[in-house]
Amino acid sequence: MKYQHVLSAFAAEPWAMERSKLSVIADFLAFKAAGGEVAADEMAARITKKQDGEIARREGAVAVIPIHGVLAPKMDMMTEISGGTSYMGIQRALHAALADEDVKAVVLDIDSPGGAVPGAQELGDEIRALRGGDKPIIAQVNHLAASAAYWIASQADEVVVSPSARAGSIGVYTVHEDISAALEKAGVKRTYISAGDFKTEGNETEPLSEDALAFIEERVSRSYGRFVAAVAEGRGVSTAKVEKDYGQGRVFFAEELVEKGMADRIGTLGETLARFGANQSxxxxxxxxxxxxxxxxxxxxxxxxxxxxxxxxxxx
Known part of the structure; x- marks a missing residue:
């Protein structure tokens, strides 16, 4: 039953992620909660992919920092499941690159559906605080920067999108899952014993009350407001423009992103590296x-x- 606790905690987290990817992860957790098993070699492959995402590489005088998969504050079970990247790892790699005298530019190689809200704002703020220096920070959308991934990308000196890339999905959401019927079917009767009127509010064994729903909606709206404000600051536009023109949760293709001002130019990763003297060909x-x-x-x-x-x- 331990994965049911994980599933409930996962569902209650505010997410800035493409819904389709979140559904895949939720299905995996539900599979585990129902007693499903994952082969050791498959999990090892996931973990290896996760660790690879933390490693920056050098292309000439350009530091390339991979931002791949689901984003989370730290490397944990979520990043093991999804093969994702941690905000802390990205920040460490960015600091190391900027401190390296041989590095002349930093490219964030982004291919991510987004991830957790906690940590996204801090990393985005740090990127914005470090941009504008002698070493440009380029966000290369290669080939997806959705939700929290676009939050991060929008804070760079420049946003470049590959010709077939997509980006956007500016929004936040969470879910509440009532699993009381599943528990009853499994012969489990769970009783929460707590102190504090709201300590077990929104738990997964009962329907969500109107008061709890209103509280959660306020949390989601607050996170969304921070997301919009960060994008506006990063792109140098008003929050009203972000609300009006940047999609409110929709994802756009490369040409649309440039037209809307969500990106600066269209170009491949190779072309971006070549601009800074690191031609891969x-x-x-x-x-x-x-x-x-x-x-x-x-x-x-x-x-x-x-x-x-x-x-x-x-x-x-």
Whole structure:
């Protein structure tokens, strides 16, 4: 039954995450709560992925910090389940990169559906406090920055989105799950014994009262207000513009993000690194790409010239 406690605590947490991803994690916890087992090698693979997410790498003079998977304040069971990244780990990597004399720029390589609200504001505030220096902090959406991940991205010096990337999902939500029927079916009768009028308020063994619902709604609204204010500060716009134009929970594609002012430019991670002198492509690949680009440009010029000649000769 221990995972039912975990499931209840998970459900009650305020989340800034894509709902589809949250549903997957909730389903996994429900599977465990029902007695399901995960093979040791599968869990080991998840944990390895989680640990990899904490490790920054160098590309020339650019420090690349992976921000992948579900985001959480610390490395815990949630990040083991999701293969996510911790806010604390991101901050440590950022501090190390900025303190490294050989690093000239920092790229946050983001591919995340978001995560927990606790910790997102602190990391976002820290990124905003450190930007604007000699070492630019670039948020590279590669290929998803939803909810808490966009909260973080919006605080960087610049937001770059890959051509097929998506970002946004500015919103906060939580859920309450009444599992009393499931407990009854399992033959379990749980009784909470507490002191304090609201100590067991919103527990999972009974319906949510109107008073408890109002209290939780106020908590969610407060977190949402902080999210909107942080994005507005990070992007240099008003909170009214964020509310009006930034989707209120919707996710947008690259072109829309630039049009709305949620991102600064479209470009791949490789192109972003190349801007700061860290070209990942081998020399033969760069030569081939340049040659093909030149051929395409020449063909375009030839087409225009041919059209002009045909027009002059009256050829249709």
């Amino acid at each position: 081998p020399e033969p690949i760069r030569k081939l790409r340049a040659a093909n680009s030149q051929r395409a440009e020449d063909a375009s010029v030839d087409t225009v010239l041919l059209a002009k000649v045909e027009a002059a000769l009256g050829i249709s």
